[in-house]
Amino acid sequence: MIRTGVDFGGTKIEAATVAEDGSILSRVRRPNPGVYDGALATVAQVIAEAEAAAGFVAPRIGIGIPGSLSPVTGRVRNANSVWINDRPLGVDLERQLGRPVRLRNDANCFIQSEARDGAAAGSALAFGAILGTGCGGGLAIGGAEWQGPNGLAGEWGHTPLPWQTAAEAGAGDGGGLACWCGRRNCLETWISGSGFVADHQRSGGSGGTGADIVQSARAGDPIAGQTLDRYIDRLGRCLAVLCDSLDPDVIVLGGGMSNVDELYLALPSAVARHVFSDSFITPILPARHGDSSGVRGAAWLWPLE
Secondary structure (H helix, E strand, C coil), rough: CCEEEEEEEECCCEEEEECCCCCCCEEEEECCCHHHHHHHHHHHHHHHHHHHCCCCCCCCEEECCCCCCCCCCCCCCCCCCHHHHHHCCCHHHHHHHCCCEEEEEEEHHHHHHHHCCCCCCCCCCEEEEEEECCCEEEEEECCCEEEECCCCCCCCCCEECCCCCHHHHHHCCCCEEEECCCCEEHHHHHHHHHHHHHHHHHHHCCCHHHHHHHHHHHHCCCHHHHHHHHHHHHHHHHHHHHHHHHHCCEEEEECHHHHHHHHHHHHHHHCCCCCCCCCCCEEEEEECCCHHHHHHHCCCCCCCC
């Protein structure tokens, strides 16, 4: 059975048709216009184009979104694309598309894909961390994404950075880095890709993308090297707390920072320094399906019938 999934990202909206073996038959990507009605129209456009290319129209659509749905109101909450918060996105998309729609947090979709046939295949409990523009997380139990009764399972991006140094606690005006959510020192402000770049700039580093900073570190730039070392230590602390709470079989990284090879060499010892255990053996792996995992996982939100 062919399925259709959508990755509703902060900067782009992508639709893909996915075969039962997990291969992507067609995909279409457009910029996210950043306004509500325009985004609804863009979702419809990319689905229509992807399905036309595949010669198939799915009866139902799965969509991964930033944030999550409130189990009380059914509206979007906690999205860093704040213009979709408190909106009945699912209802409006069903009206736009004329088909049933199922929405999940994008990190849930990511780990659903990786647990089904990716880096976390065969695991009983897997954690997926998205380290991109924002910082998200999702859980898969027995190969299927898990929301929890409050729809919050795995959402670690707006918990505080653990074991803060004095410099971290005092960073920014008023103590701690201000987050868009209204809290301070959220993980998103430190271990997202944007947090990595911001930390480099605060420390006197030159501008550029995260990839630029990593390349500078590899070339021997001392400021860039220190930025990367701090990032690894902070991510290690964050994953240690996660392992203390859940002890997953595997941790899978996605988003732009997951492409930094140094993480996979250095993170095990960084986690081991902080985890409440005499050993740390959990594999930390890159996503097998790369940036396709989000849209693949969204396509599999509906069960076979």
